[in-house]
Amino acid sequence: MRYLTRGWLLRFLQFSTVLGSLLILSRFSQLKTGRRPGYIRKYQWLEYTDDDELPEKVCNCSAILKGEKEELQKAKLLTITKDFQKNIHIPDEYYIHAAQDCRKFKLTRKYITFPLSKEEEEFPLAYSMVVHHKVHSFERLLRAVYAPQNIYCVHVDRKSPASVFAAIKAITSCFPNVFMVSKAVNVVYAGWTRVQADLNCMADLYNTSTTWKYFINLCGQDFPLKTNLEIVQALRSLKGGNSLESEEMPQEKKKRVTNAYEVVDGKIQRTGKTKDPAPFNLPILSGNAYIVVNRGYVRSVLEDKRIQALIEWAKDTYSPDEFLWATIQRIPGVPGSTWPNRKFDMTDINAIARMVKWQGHEGSEGSLQAVYPECKGHHVRSICVYGAGDLQWLIEQHHLFANKFDADRDPIAIYCLEKYLRHNKPAKQTELY
């Protein structure tokens, strides 16, 4: 295999040592013969122990999660070394090849293959994952959120390179509950198709399974801050409610819905026409692309005539993902919605859907302008791309997911989060019941 560079061929060979597999299997059969078959009582076998062959292994994640300065400095230096940069890159072709043997792929990558608790099994989730590149990141995200009782729809941008499509298709074909969206669109930044990608997954998820309780949408740069069990518990405590940003639209954003826009050469621009008010005089609220909503909300999106009209109306607006979900959340009769009155406004900080750090809101605790501490990674379009130094703060937040991560720029942030979700955390809850 010419395309396999030595560094990571070694890594993945080590993942799949016969010894490692036997160890897992023997622990598995121990569980099977235990007095309470079905759910595991100890999590140790889930640890990513084989990941100790990754180039990130020299980092002490316990120290990083505690925010220890020396260790963070070390991590930062490591990230910028040439060797490290070379070793962490995994080409798309690797996945096309590795996913040929699904059993081995799931075993060596340590996917969770059975529900870890009765509570989780009885509360399946539906995920929409909208991605366009970086198969490596996608696979780590899928692995982090994967549970066999959940269902996952993956939308790969229609303009993505063929190798990205092929690699992600190969991965999804290893799981009966992970599938490619039936209709992929060409996603244009700030354009309607960003919403259409999620809508297509919503329709497929709604049609494929009748049992899931909540819908969560993800993009390739998200990563969970909670385990599946914690996500289930957080959602149950919403008691049927939805959790997403939905607040008054700032004056400077109003032009996004009063002017008409169109896509020209893959870019969105004004047509020069103005738009009529929204149908049924629905008040337009401001929010973001990421939502946590119950099944009834999704049914309304697909079937409610008022929402169908709103969707048609929104197709020539600017960045409809940043107001459509927020607006639907305040339409009377939508399951889990709240009244349009301002007192029900919810900010992104109070919602649990996503933690995003905007550069303009960073600062120190005493400042009236500041919403969160300064970004320890770097910024892309005024949004923080988290560094390892952000983890200590991130894992204390109530949000289920955070955005943005970049597995190429700061792989240690993701590496330590993965370890935390599988290892640090479950250690505190070895007895599930």
Ligand SMILES: *[C@@H]1O[C@H](CO)[C@@H](O)[C@H](O)[C@H]1NC(C)=O
């Ligand atoms: C990693 O950091 C933790 C927390 O500071 C410390 O207790 C532990 O000894 C360190 N482990 C290693 C192998 O250095």
Ligand SMILES: *[C@@H]1O[C@H](CO)[C@@H](O)[C@H](O)[C@H]1NC(C)=O
């Ligand atoms: C769901 O599936 C049915 C039957 O296959 C089809 O007629 C319907 O259009 C689908 N609905 C959606 C929302 O995709």
